[in-house]
Amino acid sequence: MPLLKGGHAVADAWVHLDDAEPLPPDGVAVTVSGERWERERAVLLARAAPVGVRLGNGAPVEPLAADLPRLGLIALHFPKFSDGRAYSQARRLRRAGYRGELRATGNVLQDQLLLMARVGFDAFQMAASDAERRWQAAVGAYAHFYQPRRTVA
Amino acid sequence: MYRYDEFDRAFLAERTAQFRDQVARRLAGDLSEDEFKPLRLMNGLYLQLHAYMLRIAVPYGTLSSVQMRRLADVAERWDRGYGHFTTRQNIQLNWIRLEDAPDIMAALAEVEMHGIQTSGNCIRNVTADQYAGVAADEIEDPRIWAEILRQWSTNHPEFSFLPRKFKIAVTGAEFDRAAIRVHDIGLRMRRDPGGAAGFEVVVGGGLGRTPLVGRTIRDFLPKDDLLGYLEAVMRVYNALGRRDNLYKSRIKILVHDVGAEEMGRLVDAEFRAIQADGGVALDPDLVRRIQDHFAPPAYASAPADPDAVRALERADPAFARWVATNTAAHREPGHAIVNLSLKPHGRPPGDATAAEMRAVADMAERWSLGEIRVAHEQNLVLPHVRRADLPAVWRAAQEIGFATPNIGLLTDIIACPGLDYCALATARSIPVAERLADRFRDLDRLHAIGPFRINISGCINACGHHHVGHVGLLGVDKNGEEFYQITLGGNSDNDTAIGRIVGPAVSSAEVVDAIERLVETYVAIREEGETFLETCRRVGNGPFKESIYAAA
Amino acid sequence: MTGQIVTANRLTDGAVVFRTGAGGWSTRVTDAALLDAGAAAAALEVAQADASRQIVVGPYLANAAAGPDGPVPVEFRERIRARGPTVGLPGAIQD
Ligand code: SF4
Numbered sequence: 001m002p003l004l005k006g007g008h009a010v011a012d013a014w015v016h017l018d019d020a021e022p023l024p025p026d027g028v029a030v031t032v033s034g035e036r037w038e039r040e041r042a043v044l045l046a047r048a049a050p051v052g053v054r055l056g057n058g059a060p061v062e063p064l065a066a067d068l069p070r071l072g073l074i075a076l077h078f079p080k081f082s083d084g085r086a087y088s089q090a091r092r093l094r095r096a097g098y099r100g101e102l103r104a105t106g107n108v109l110q111d112q113l114l115l116m117a118r119v120g121f122d123a124f125q126m127a128a129s130d131a132e133r134r135w136q137a138a139v140g141a142y143a144h145f146y147q148p149r150r151t152v153a
Numbered sequence: 154m155y156r157y158d159e160f161d162r163a164f165l166a167e168r169t170a171q172f173r174d175q176v177a178r179r180l181a182g183d184l185s186e187d188e189f190k191p192l193r194l195m196n197g198l199y200l201q202l203h204a205y206m207l208r209i210a211v212p213y214g215t216l217s218s219v220q221m222r223r224l225a226d227v228a229e230r231w232d233r234g235y236g237h238f239t240t241r242q243n244i245q246l247n248w249i250r251l252e253d254a255p256d257i258m259a260a261l262a263e264v265e266m267h268g269i270q271t272s273g274n275c276i277r278n279v280t281a282d283q284y285a286g287v288a289a290d291e292i293e294d295p296r297i298w299a300e301i302l303r304q305w306s307t308n309h310p311e312f313s314f315l316p317r318k319f320k321i322a323v324t325g326a327e328f329d330r331a332a333i334r335v336h337d338i339g340l341r342m343r344r345d346p347g348g349a350a351g352f353e354v355v356v357g358g359g360l361g362r363t364p365l366v367g368r369t370i371r372d373f374l375p376k377d378d379l380l381g382y383l384e385a386v387m388r389v390y391n392a393l394g395r396r397d398n399l400y401k402s403r404i405k406i407l408v409h410d411v412g413a414e415e416m417g418r419l420v421d422a423e424f425r426a427i428q429a430d431g432g433v434a435l436d437p438d439l440v441r442r443i444q445d446h447f448a449p450p451a452y453a454s455a456p457a458d459p460d461a462v463r464a465l466e467r468a469d470p471a472f473a474r475w476v477a478t479n480t481a482a483h484r485e486p487g488h489a490i491v492n493l494s495l496k497p498h499g500r501p502p503g504d505a506t507a508a509e510m511r512a513v514a515d516m517a518e519r520w521s522l523g524e525i526r527v528a529h530e531q532n533l534v535l536p537h538v539r540r541a542d543l544p545a546v547w548r549a550a551q552e553i554g555f556a557t558p559n560i561g562l563l564t565d566i567i568a569c570p571g572l573d574y575c576a577l578a579t580a581r582s583i584p585v586a587e588r589l590a591d592r593f594r595d596l597d598r599l600h601a602i603g604p605f606r607i608n609i610s611g612c613i614n615a616c617g618h619h620h621v622g623h624v625g626l627l628g629v630d631k632n633g634e635e636f637y638q639i640t641l642g643g644n645s646d647n648d649t650a651i652g653r654i655v656g657p658a659v660s661s662a663e664v665v666d667a668i669e670r671l672v673e674t675y676v677a678i679r680e681e682g683e684t685f686l687e688t689c690r691r692v693g694n695g696p697f698k699e700s701i702y703a704a705a
Numbered sequence: 706m707t708g709q710i711v712t713a714n715r716l717t718d719g720a721v722v723f724r725t726g727a728g729g730w731s732t733r734v735t736d737a738a739l740l741d742a743g744a745a746a747a748a749l750e751v752a753q754a755d756a757s758r759q760i761v762v763g764p765y766l767a768n769a770a771a772g773p774d775g776p777v778p779v780e781f782r783e784r785i786r787a788r789g790p791t792v793g794l795p796g797a798i799q800d
Pocket of ligand 1: 611613615
């Protein structure tokens with residue numbers, strides 16, 4: 001599962017914890033589900049390590065607003081490529097000032113990459129092994145956008 | 154009318170190339186049908202009952218003669234030489250080969266046409282009053298805003314995978330010819346007390362399985378706020394619209410579930426956040442350029458009531474009847490709006506052959522400044538005809554059989570393609586329309602009956618708008634037989650109403666007789682000057698129900 | 706005899722096609738293999754493999770009866786699919 005950032009496949013520096021998994025030692029960057037974040041927010045913020053949240057598809061982004069500057073990664077999920085809720089979540093997170101990594105996970109396909117990038121995603125977890133080539137093809141497809149960029153993050 | 158600039162052309166070239174690549178990837182097996190389907194739909198390409206069907210966008214129903222000619226060429230070269238104008242003001246070609254689709258798109262792009270967003274769960278091609286810019290009762294040409302919406306919604310990164318399709322209609326006129334209250338968003342131009350133009354915003358209308366009349370969530374929205382406000386509506390819907398059930402995923406269900414007031418509150422909150430973030434600014438230069446495109450043409454001065462026309466009206470009652478029925482008041486003195494009826498008796502409603510399309514293009518060039526409109530009633534419109542030219546236009550329309558004086562009358566039937574073409578259909582629509590038109594072909598009788606709208610859909614998806622026909626027919630399947638459920642009292646203009654079901658569905662063999670008995674009942678009980686809809690509202694379904702189910 | 710036929714649309718042009726006894730696809734319903742329930746299920750599986758090989762789209766089974774020239778679909782919808790629209794337009798190109 002290549003992880004694309006800046007058009008390149010990179011290693012994933014994050015450990016993605018299940019809700020029941022114990023926290024690793026300090027120094028290890030972790031992501032947790034939105035629910036776990038709510039429960040263990042204080043503990044997670046107190047660790048000497050980057051922390052991120054995997055936000056559920058139907059979850060509002062507003063509860064994260066105060067914590068955005070302290071989050072290093074927010075992962076938004078596409079259960080199916082045709083389920084577009086995460087586009088609006090991304091848009092709202094960027095509008096709220098989030099500047100960390102915004103990662104698309106799930107059914108992430110070539111023909112949606114550019115749309116995702118345009119609402120503010122900057123990392124893409126893809127199943128395709130030739131993800132870099134697909135990224136090039138996707139971003140090369142368009143140089144003309146009707147929506148002024150600033151209105152879409 | 155609007156002409157593409159460099160930017161529009163460059164975008165469409167990119168889109169055409171992207172689609173060519175997607176088709177190639179599908180044919181090579183890189184894309185599965187599941188992955189390809191939303192991509193082809195986003196370009197208007199369906200797989201229907203017999204073949205691929207291409208739905209070509211006619212933005213807000215405006216076409217140039219050059220575009221009409223190209224449609225004829227495409228229909229002839231890559232299809233079977235005809236097309237079907239739809240209730241969404243688009244045109245559909247029924248016999249497309251996937252392999253040809255990229256070349257077809259390229260041929261369309263040369264005349265600034267495409268199938269983008271005529272399908273898929275995105276913001277669809279925006280529809281508008283077919284008399285926009287020429288109607289006598291208009292505040293402002295709504296196509297300026299429809300074009301702004303077209304640009305804003307095209308390839309929108311956030312709103313390309315909505316819970317479901319999304320249809321916007323706009324009118325600038327007092328009288329609603331665009332059926333705005335049965336759209337996901339309906340926009341009606343109006344003026345505030347200070348005289349400034351803006352929009353009434355109606356949300357959550359729609360037909361289909363759960364027909365609902367849209368609710369006003371903003372009485373008056375200043376024009377400059379339009380994009381920001383619509384973006385707020387879309388974002389609320391994208392986040393909260395249901396995705397678990399196809400039949401509950403339109404915005405109308407969300408509005409119905411949370412209530413119009415709460416919907417208005419949610420949208421307002423999002424709108425404030427958008428504004429606080431700088432709003433969705435419109436480039437004033439772009440708006441000005443778009444406005445210029447829709448500036449009224451330079452009409453030559455023309456006599457308001459030419460003698461020759463009056464003389465012919467006196468001499469030839471057929472001409473007089475056509476003028477009375479098929480033309481409408483124009484804002485410019487000495488001009489008229491001409492409707493070309495695509496409902497010649499005995500033909501599929503809304504269909505035109507390539508030869509007919511070319512003839513209409515010729516007529517537009519000669520008599521209508523090269524401009525044509527598509528009406529959601531599936532007729533064509535010549536919007537800029539000098540009254541003095543009416544006799545010549547009438548004769549030319551007669552040549553191609555588009556002069557039947559039946560606009561707004563019983564045989565001006567709206568019918569979806571139904572089971573003859575559509576993969577989703579449960580029954581046929583076109584043959585019923587043809588049989589009804591045949592039964593009521595006597596023009597004296599047709600005119601004596603008066604304004605009457607019959608709408609027919611081949612399934613509950615309601616593309617034929619049956620719920621808002623004065624009489625609506627919905628095709629259903631009863632143990633393998635075609636039956637038709639009848640609704641009465643529907644209407645899609647200013648006092649929009651959903652028709653009420655009369656009773657059990659009627660068999661295909663019975664349905665024309667049943668409608669005829671219903672019409673006879675109306676004629677017998679109507680009061681002086683009362684239209685069918687008015688009678689229906691006065692007396693309810695009762696008397697009609699009796700006549701429909703009276704043993705033959 | 707009544708049974709089932711396998712039908713689909715051809716990927717390249719969308720044409721309605723029917724699976725033949727020889728394992729190919731024909732645009733004529735009369736060429737279709739009329740199958741009993743067991744054979745139909747097996748044929749559908751093979752047809753699905755044709756769908757993954759970019760030959761057809763969306764294969765499924767339709768009920769049919771034996772006619773003088775070959776299978777005749779039972780459902781009205783399938784008869785229209787097999788024969789084409791029941792309405793015509795003067796001036797249209799015939800296929
Ligand atoms: S109403 Fe049904 S049958 Fe008619 S075109 Fe729409 S989906 Fe097809």
